[in-house]
Amino acid sequence: MENRGDDAPDRAGLDTGRSAERLAPSLLALTPAQTERAIERLGGRAFHARSLRRHVIQEGRILPEQWTDLSARLRQALMERLPPVAGEETDRRTARDGTVKFLTRFAPSAAAEGVPARQGGAVETVHIPSHRDVGTATLCVSTQVGCPVRCPFCASGRDGLVRGLQGHEILEQYVRGRAIGPLGRSVVMGIGEPLLAYPALAFALEAVRSEMGLGARRITVSTVGFPDRLRQLAPTRPGFQLAISLHSPDDEQRSELVPLMRGVPVEEVLQAGDHWFRETGREVTYEYVLLGGTNDSDGHARRLAERLSRRRATVNLIPYNPVEGDNYRRPAPEHVARFQSLLEERGIVATVRWSRGLEADAACGQLRRRGN
Numbered sequence: 614m615e616n617r618g619d620d621a622p623d624r625a626g627l628d629t630g631r632s633a634e635r636l637a638p639s640l641l642a643l644t645p646a647q648t649e650r651a652i653e654r655l656g657g658r659a660f661h662a663r664s665l666r667r668h669v670i671q672e673g674r675i676l677p678e679q680w681t682d683l684s685a686r687l688r689q690a691l692m693e694r695l696p697p698v699a700g701e702e703t704d705r706r707t708a709r710d711g712t713v714k715f716l717t718r719f720a721p722s723a724a725a726e727g728v729p730a731r732q733g734g735a736v737e738t739v740h741i742p743s744h745r746d747v748g749t750a751t752l753c754v755s756t757q758v759g760c761p762v763r764c765p766f767c768a769s770g771r772d773g774l775v776r777g778l779q780g781h782e783i784l785e786q787y788v789r790g791r792a793i794g795p796l797g798r799s800v801v802m803g804i805g806e807p808l809l810a811y812p813a814l815a816f817a818l819e820a821v822r823s824e825m826g827l828g829a830r831r832i833t834v835s836t837v838g839f840p841d842r843l844r845q846l847a848p849t850r851p852g853f854q855l856a857i858s859l860h861s862p863d864d865e866q867r868s869e870l871v872p873l874m875r876g877v878p879v880e881e882v883l884q885a886g887d888h889w890f891r892e893t894g895r896e897v898t899y900e901y902v903l904l905g906g907t908n909d910s911d912g913h914a915r916r917l918a919e920r921l922s923r924r925r926a927t928v929n930l931i932p933y934n935p936v937e938g939d940n941y942r943r944p945a946p947e948h949v950a951r952f953q954s955l956l957e958e959r960g961i962v963a964t965v966r967w968s969r970g971l972e973a974d975a976a977c978g979q980l981r982r983r984g985n
């Protein structure tokens with residue numbers, strides 16, 4: 614994990630006074646304490662550091678002209694040596710319903726002392742206006758460039774994994790999202806498998822909770838559910854809601870739909886979910902992409918209900934969004950309603966999430982690595 618403690622070694626590349634190079638890839642790579650030290654090296658004071666973090670992280674103000682309480686000299690020094698963000702927004706699309714998808718490109722970095730070279734890459738983030746909390750939005754963030762899970766119905770996983778994101782790159786998506794408008798919720802459901810980028814995600818979420826003010830109940834992390842990792846993580850009571858992408862009640866079919874989980878029985882995943890609930894007191898949501906004619910039969914609904922009966926869990930049904938060049942189809946609304954009622958008749962709480970932002974190609978499963 615990138616260290617956020619006061620005595621943290623300067624693993625993010627904090628200046629040791631040798632040169633006029635950047636102090637870190639961006640402000641977002643530093644903890645609050647590290648930021649104070651960095652600002653002091655630039656001739657500022659601790660309160661400047663607090664003010665800067667408030668502008669950038671709390672308010673999403675990434676332009677130096679928005680930091681009106683900082684001197685022009687300090688602003689210039691910051692832009693040269695500690696910029697607020699490391700990436701560049703290279704694409705943005707807005708759907709009729711107000712959903713905004715944006716692409717952030719991160720440059721490759723050369724190896725430095727103790728820090729290996731990194732490939733560049735672009736990731737997508739989606740800002741979805743909330744119906745529930747009017748005036749706020751839900752932000753969907755990515756954790757990896759590409760995805761190693763390779764679900765056959767998902768555009769993001771087609772080319773496999775390029776690299777995991779760093780903590781500041783995940784946090785930058787939040788900051789850029791905040792710049793569009795206030796955030797009421799966040800879902801870590803974009804490109805990538807969050808538990809495989811966990812140290813970086815934990816670093817980013819710490820700032821999201823403590824400096825952006827999004828509480829644990831407002832952050833949902835969605836994973837394919839590696840049982841061992843969940844068992845290790847649960848006792849630490851991480852500050853987020855857990856969602857596990859199940860997509861089938863049957864071992865064989867799940868192995869096809871979630872290839873990285875081949876060989877991990879569905880029951881083992883569910884038991885890890887039960888353990889999570891016992892340890893954290895928070896119910897798990899099981900995500901189920903409904904693929905017309907594939908995993909949406911009455912038998913699937915009954916077997917899923919059987920798997921989940923006597924468990925504290927809810928199901929989130931996500932009707933599939935068509936992706937160019939694959940063989941799956943979107944189920945009819947009547948079919949979705951039937952699947953839902955078969956679950957509910959058996960005592961399982963099931964909601965349906967019709968993805969929004971289709972026009973912007975921003976709906977779940979449609980994030981593409983354009984321009985990578």
Ligand code: SF4
Pocket residue numbers: 760761762763764767768769770771803804805806837978
């Ligand atoms: S659906 Fe999620 S886990 Fe599966 S390939 Fe796409 S991004 Fe990865």
